[in-house]
Amino acid sequence: MLALQRNTARRKGGIFRLPAAMRIIYGARISIATIVVWAAASLAAHAQTTPAEAGAGAVSSLAEGVYAKARPRLLQVRTLLGTDGSQTSLGSGFMIDGEGLAFTNFHVVSQFALQPTTYRMEYVAPDGSRGLLRLLAIDVTNDLAVVQLDRRGSPFFEFDPRALTGTVPKGQRLYAMGNPLDLGFTIVEGTYNSLVEKSYQERIHFTGALNAGMSGGPAVTADGGIVGVNVAKEIDGDLVSFLVPARFAKALLDRARRASLATGEATRKEIDRQLIEWQHGQMKALTDAGFRNAVFGPYTAPETAAPWFTCWSQTNADAVPKPRALVNSTDCSNKTWLFISDSLQTGSIEISHSHIKSVDLNAFQFSVFLSKYFTVPRAGTRSREHVTRSQCVEDFVFANEPQRPELRVVWCARALREYEGLYNVSLVAVTRDSDAQALVSKLAMSAVSYENALALGQRFVAGIGVGK
Secondary structure: OEEEEEOEEEEEOOEOOOOOOOOEEEOOOOOOOOOOOOOHHHHHHOOOOOHHHHHHHHHHHHHHHHHHHHHHEEEEEEEEEEOOOOOEEEEEEEEEEEEEOEOOOOHHHHHHOOOOOOOEEEEEEOOOEEEEEEEEEEEEOOEEEEEEEEEEEEEEEEEEEEHHHHOOOOOOOEEEEEEEEEEEEEEEEEEEEHHHHHHHHOOEEEOOOOOOOOOEEEEEEEOOEEEEEEEEEEOOOOOOOEEEEEHHHHHHHHHHHHHOOOOOHHHHHHHHHHHHHHHHHHHHHHHHHOEEEEEEEOOOEEEEOOOOOEEEEEOOOOOOOOOEEEEEEEEEEOOOOOOOOOEEEOOEEEEEEEEEEOOOHHHHHHHHHHHHHOOOOOOOOOOOOOOOOOOOEEEOOOOOOOOOOOOEEEEEEEEEEOOOOOOEEEEEEEEOOOOOOEEEEEEEEEEOOOOHHHHHHHHHHOOOEEOO
């Protein structure tokens, strides 16, 4: 199970749970790992050094030089209440040209993007200077934003050419910078470990310590070339962090230079457009990957062949005391999601199958036991602020088809209030051909069009059958 933390500091932290495969913590109160800015001067204070210490001194001296050059190019990005100016979130950013353009993450500026009349943005430079920011362009799917400072002529970063062509060698030393938890600007040494495998979205695996507040900061080579943008870390691992590849940042910068978001209304329409486009792409990729038949006792059921899904199995066969019904389950979920706001994350898809077989239950007892598993799965948020009341239909299918068991199916959908045409959809199906065993299959999809949800749901149900 992958647990990620977005590296944005919030005034009020909270834990928001996404369905099954991924837990994301936004702005949570976490223990702070010490980030050391290696300095050659501190090592030189030691009269005697071992060869290993001498090597560490060389690396540290390099980091010192990287940070000294980068410092005037760094920013802290703050979201403030428009009324009293109190801060609601903190992130990082960096200059990308001499005309005052800078990068940060979309999740750093999402409050302003969604509610521009309630919030405003400002930057704080390492020298203490500050000013207002204007939102020029967003890439929700890659968690990026381009902002405009109220000044020009500042030094800026440039992209590493290898990062734009995907030829950065694995093991390349990188330096990530930002302002963690408002403690001050820092530099973190780490390693480039290529793109994350089993992910629909492209993310760089960075072996280094990213912490809350560093979101939107740069990750650079020793020469100062941008390789990626800080975005998240895994909270269940050590030094497992993630960067948005530089090529997505370059594409967004080009777009910002061609045409910028003029108004809050234009920003909102752009968010809607990107969400619709992204879910169409994800559903097409899922369909193109196809499904394979998995065997559960006498039944077969569909499991996606998409490489970005991870499946875990479990059983109660070894439970003590001995269970009166055996339950063997498989849960598959993607590691793909989009951050929209602190209370709304979308894009997750979950598939689960549970084969339940009586050991010594009679038909009535087995029916009661089975009912505990016949529940509608959660799909996305259930907050009435963001979605409508669930609308469900129930039916029996395959009752007269010889190669398929009779199924009882429940289908539920909730419309996203603020995003027209998108729904959170859940489906649960249970076989009805035996009093002693059954297969319970579930599908949950968040922020999908109704047409895409219906097509995937029909394919899912059609894939449930009886093995030969």
